[in-house]
Amino acid sequence: MDQPPTIQPDKSSTGLDPKVAGLLCYLGGFITGIIFLVLEKQSRFVRLHAVQSIVVSVALIVISIFLGFIPILGWLLGALLSLASFVLWIGLMLLTLQGKLSKLPVIGDWSEQQANKF
Numbered sequence: 851m852d853q854p855p856t857i858q859p860d861k862s863s864t865g866l867d868p869k870v871a872g873l874l875c876y877l878g879g880f881i882t883g884i885i886f887l888v889l890e891k892q893s894r895f896v897r898l899h900a901v902q903s904i905v906v907s908v909a910l911i912v913i914s915i916f917l918g919f920i921p922i923l924g925w926l927l928g929a930l931l932s933l934a935s936f937v938l939w940i941g942l943m944l945l946t947l948q949g950k951l952s953k954l955p956v957i958g959d960w961s962e963q964q965a966n967k968f
Contacts, residue, residue, distance in 0.1 A: 859895035859949055872899040872946040876939060879907035887968060897965035898953070899946055905957050906942075910935050 859868035872895055875886045883903030890896045917928040945952035953962060
């Protein structure tokens with residue numbers, strides 16, 4: 851399996867290390883994603899992770915709500931989704947803190963395009 855490329859992120863306008871700012875984008879889901887998307891004026895690395903955090907968080911919330919309406923099987927799948935979400939959340943934060951450009955399949959490239967618009 852290919853590892854995401856390690857990069858030296860560009861300096862963050864927040865005054866934080868860009869790797870830490872990227873990690874914080876994921877910490878509070880879409881809320882911290884929105885905060886960093888609004889605050890960050892300089893670092894494409896931080897903006898990418900902010901947008902990706904928003905997209906992933908909202909998608910997981912919508913899927914969880916949908917599964918909640920399906921008796922038994924939906925609840926079981928929801929529990930599995932919660933576990934997978936937690937693992938994904940920790941993994942994305944660790945990869946970001948290491949300075950790895952961890953774009954997710956399907957939404958990663960789209961998130962980068964959206965981040966470049968800000």
